[in-house]
Amino acid sequence: MFSFMRLSCMSAEMPWLIIETSCSLIGWFFLYVLLCHLNSDGDYEWNCRLVTLLHGILSVCVTAYIGFIAGPWPFTHPGTENTSLQILALVLSLGYFFFDMAWCVHFRTEGPVMLAHHTMSIFGILLALGLGESGIETCAVLFGSEITNPLLQARWFLKRMGRYDSLAGDVVDLLFILLFASVRIGVGSRMLYCELTSPKPLFVVKVCGVAIYTLSWVFMVDIARFACRKTRTKYRRWKERYKLEDSNGHAVKVK
Numbered sequence: 001m002f003s004f005m006r007l008s009c010m011s012a013e014m015p016w017l018i019i020e021t022s023c024s025l026i027g028w029f030f031l032y033v034l035l036c037h038l039n040s041d042g043d044y045e046w047n048c049r050l051v052t053l054l055h056g057i058l059s060v061c062v063t064a065y066i067g068f069i070a071g072p073w074p075f076t077h078p079g080t081e082n083t084s085l086q087i088l089a090l091v092l093s094l095g096y097f098f099f100d101m102a103w104c105v106h107f108r109t110e111g112p113v114m115l116a117h118h119t120m121s122i123f124g125i126l127l128a129l130g131l132g133e134s135g136i137e138t139c140a141v142l143f144g145s146e147i148t149n150p151l152l153q154a155r156w157f158l159k160r161m162g163r164y165d166s167l168a169g170d171v172v173d174l175l176f177i178l179l180f181a182s183v184r185i186g187v188g189s190r191m192l193y194c195e196l197t198s199p200k201p202l203f204v205v206k207v208c209g210v211a212i213y214t215l216s217w218v219f220m221v222d223i224a225r226f227a228c229r230k231t232r233t234k235y236r237r238w239k240e241r242y243k244l245e246d247s248n249g250h251a252v253k254v255k
Contacts (some may be wrong), residue, residue, distance in 0.1 A: 052153060079133055087135065089139050100118060113218060127205060140191055148179050151186070154172050167218050
């Protein structure tokens with residue numbers, strides 16, 4: 001009886017969710033078109049990155065308000081019924097992920113790991129919206145996923161402007177690594193534990209949480225490899241510069 005009532009509720013709400021998601025998708029697409037028109041000097045990826053940056057900032061602000069102020073606390077209330085504010089945040093991000101997924105597939109700019117991340121994000125949001133519950137932990141996952149987004153976009157913009165090999169590039173990389181490890185892996189581990197041990201969330205929601213957490217570790221391994229390569233490169237350049245300065249100083253003394 002309970003399952004039948006849930007299915008009936010989902011069927012009644014689905015048309016509104018489709019309309020709201022379509023409006024969100026159209027909104028992100030028109031923002032992209034507007035940026036392409038206003039910033040005609042920039043290429044398509046530059047303008048798409050601006051949309052991505054705006055979504056990241058907006059998503060972090062909204063989900064932070066939901067988790068820290070509006071409530072409920074995601075670590076103690078997973079699997080609770082979605083609120084209107086949670087639905088708004090999820091619909092905004094769902095429309096964006098549909099837009100960005102289509103853009104990435106069309107221009108073939110991303111690899112399979114990032115496409116898998118977008119696919120899981122879309123499925124997770126659809127699941128929370130369709131079930132009408134678990135919106136709070138889904139918003140928490142969105143917050144953790146998008147909080148590193150501005151740094152990731154800043155890194156790309158620095159590269160395009162030829163300013164990545166500088167102190168700014170090092171600071172952005174360091175903050176990104178620390179934030180990713182502490183939030184997506186550290187806090188994410190706690191969130192997954194609360195999700196799995198709570199009796200409220202459905203089994204399919206827990207499976208989705210495990211999948212997203214596993215993907216975060218795939219990213220973490222790649223980030224750790226990048227950090228090791230960059231550290232070795234920086235150290236090698238420092239040694240070469242030190243040897244060069246030492247040899248130049250010795251040459252001056254001999255002369």
